Amino acid sequence: MSEPDAIICSHCEDGKEPIKEVCFTEVDGLYQFMCGREDHTVAEAWPIHSSHVFEENAGLKFLLALQRNFLAERTSCPDGWKISFVDIDE
Numbered sequence: 108m109s110e111p112d113a114i115i116c117s118h119c120e121d122g123k124e125p126i127k128e129v130c131f132t133e134v135d136g137l138y139q140f141m142c143g144r145e146d147h148t149v150a151e152a153w154p155i156h157s158s159h160v161f162e163e164n165a166g167l168k169f170l171l172a173l174q175r176n177f178l179a180e181r182t183s184c185p186d187g188w189k190i191s192f193v194d195i196d197e
Contacts, residue, residue: 109156111154111155111156112136112137112138112156112157113137113138113139113140113154113155113156113157113160114137114138114139114140114152114153114154114155115139115140115141115152115153115155115160116140116141116142116144116147116151116152116153117150117151117152117153118142118144118151119140119141119142120153120155123142124142124143124144125142125181126140126141126142126160126164126167126181127141127142127143127180127181128140128141128142128143128178128179128180128181129141129167129170129173129178129179130177130178130179130193131173131174131175131176131177132175132176132193133175133176136175138157138160139152140155140160143180143181170188173190176192176193176194177190177191177192177193178190178191178192178193
């Protein structure tokens with residue numbers, strides 16, 4: 108099996124929170140699936156295959172078109188997303 112190409116916050120993986128942020132960065136080339144909370148630790152970011160996340164969350168498949176250095180944020184659950192450029196030099 109190939110190496111994981113994503114990280115997911117533990118709150119999303121265990122089903123306690125929906126995925127509210129998705130980022131795909133140039134720096135590490137990983138998808139990041141996050142709940143939107145600001146108080147995460149490194150231990151709460153689990154490696155995963157992005158294909159598993161997209162299979163389990165069919166409504167997120169449009170985010171496969173997300174280009175590197177862009178962030179998608181849910182503006183209202185379950186509908187609505189804001190997509191913006193992430194300036195990694197800041």
